[in-house]
Amino acid sequence: MKEIKIKIKDLTLHYGQKLALNNICLEIPDRRVTALIGPSGCGKSTFLRTLNRMNDLIPSARISGEVLIDELNIYDRNIDVVNLRKRVGMVFQKSNPFSKSIYENVAYGPRINGINERKVLDEIVETSLKRAAIWNEVKDRLRDSALGLSGGQQQRLCIARTLSVNPDVILMDEPASALDPLSTSKIEELIHQLKEQYTIVIVTHNMQQAARVSDYTAFFYLGELIEFGKTKTIFTNPTIKQTEDYITGRFG
Amino acid sequence: MERKFDIELNKLNERLVLMSQLIQKQVSMTLEALVECDVPLSKQVVANDSEIDDLDVKIDKLCQRIFALQQPVASDLRFIMSALKINNDLERMGDLSVFIAKRVSTVSDFKEIINELKINELTEKVDKIVKDTCMIIETRRTVFVKDIFDQAQVIKEESRLISSRMIEQMMEKSDVILVATNLVQILGQIERMAAYSKNIAESVYFIVEGKIVKHTQFL
Ligand SMILES: Nc1ncnc2c1ncn2[C@@H]1O[C@H](COP(=O)(O)OP(=O)(O)OP(=O)(O)O)[C@@H](O)[C@H]1O
C-alpha cells in the first residue's frame, strides 16, 4: 500500500440533530485518486468538506473525531484554517470563476498570499494554467474575462486557480457533472496527470468516471462508510452486497 | 429492484442455457453414433451444426451489445465476460462433436475393436461430465465444480490409456493401422471435450465467487 496522506479517525458530523457522518475511519493514500461514491444525500460532500474544514462555515455543523493530514490533526486548536485551505484546495461542481480576467483569476490566490512581483506572478499563472491543461487555449487571451470561457474551460481555469497556491491535496466535488463528454474526458485526463504530484479526492455520481479516474473507491451510504478498497476490486468483485447493488444499479 | 438491464441479462442466460442443451444433445448423439457404429446418426450430428453456429453468433452479438450499452460492473461484468467464454467453449465442443462424427464411418466396420476397448465406458463418463456441465451453467451450483474437475481428470487418464493400447495393437497387427489412427484421434477429441467442460466449470465458479481457479490447483 502507498503512503497515507490523510488519516480519518472516528469522524462523526451532525447538522443540528441530524447525523450526517457516522464514525468514519478511512486512510487516503498519497498521490493517488480516491473516489467517493454513493446515493444522493449519503454524505459525500459533507465528508469532502471535512477534509479542509469547509464545514466550519456551516453554523449547525458539529464535528468529532480526527482528520490527520501528514500526521497533523487539522481540527487542532492551533491550526491556521486559511493556511490549511491553501494546502487542501477545492474544485466545485459548478465552475465559479471570478468576474475578472483569466490572468487575475489565477493570480488571485498568490496575490492574497503577498506575492506582487510581476515576473513571479506571470510564472505562477503560466505554470498553473499549463498544469491544468488549458494554457494553449487561453495564452493569447489572458486579459479577457474568464466568464467568456466555455463551461469546460472555466472548470479547468478553476483547477488552475486551485493549483496556483501550491496545494498538496485537491478535493473535487462532481467536477465534470455539468460538462459535455469531450470536456469531461479532458478533466479526467487532467486528473490522471495531476495525481503524480497531488493527492486527489473526487466525488462523482458517474460510476464509469469513478472507475476510470480513481485508484481507490469509498462507498458511502446513509452517512456510513460501507466499503473502501482498490477501485479495480470494488468494480469487479466488491465485498459488501450494498456496494454491489449500488454500482450495478440494483439499489433501492 | 428489477432493472431494465436484467431483461437483457436474462435473455443472455436463456440463450446460454439453450446453447448448452444443444451441445449436450450433439455430444450424446456423437458418442452414441461412435459406440453403436451408427453412420446415419453421425450424419445427423454434422447437419445440426449450423443451428449451433447461428446461436453462437447471436450470443456473441448480445454480449457485445450489453458491453457497449450497459457498461456492466461487478457480478454483471463477471457474468457477461464468462458468458462469452462459456459460449466459446460450448461452440468448440460442438466442433469436436462434428470432428468425431465425420470419422465415425472410418471406424464403423470395426465394432469388435470398439467393444473390446470398452470405449462405451469412456463415452458414458463423457456424457455425464457434459450433462453436469450443462447443469451448473443453469443452476450455478458451484459445489459441483470440483467434481467436474475430477471427472475431467479421469477421462483424460482413461482416454490416454485406451490410446496407448490402440498404439500397441497397431504395432502388432498392420491391418488395424488405419482404424487405430482414427480412433486415437477421436480419443484425443474426447479428452478435449472433458477439458472444455472443466473450463466451463471454472467460468461458472468465477461468475459466482469472483475468483479465478484456472491455472491453479483447486482448493
Ligand atoms: N448545510 C446543511 N445543513 C443541514 N443539513 C445538511 C446540510 N448540508 C447537507 N445536509 C444534509 O446532510 C446529508 C448529507 O448531505 P451531503 O450534501 O453531504 O450529501 P451528498 O452525498 O453530497 O449528496 P449529493 O450526491 O446529492 O450531492 C443530507 O441528508 C443533507 O440533507
Ligand SMILES: [Mg+2]
Ligand atoms: Mg454532494
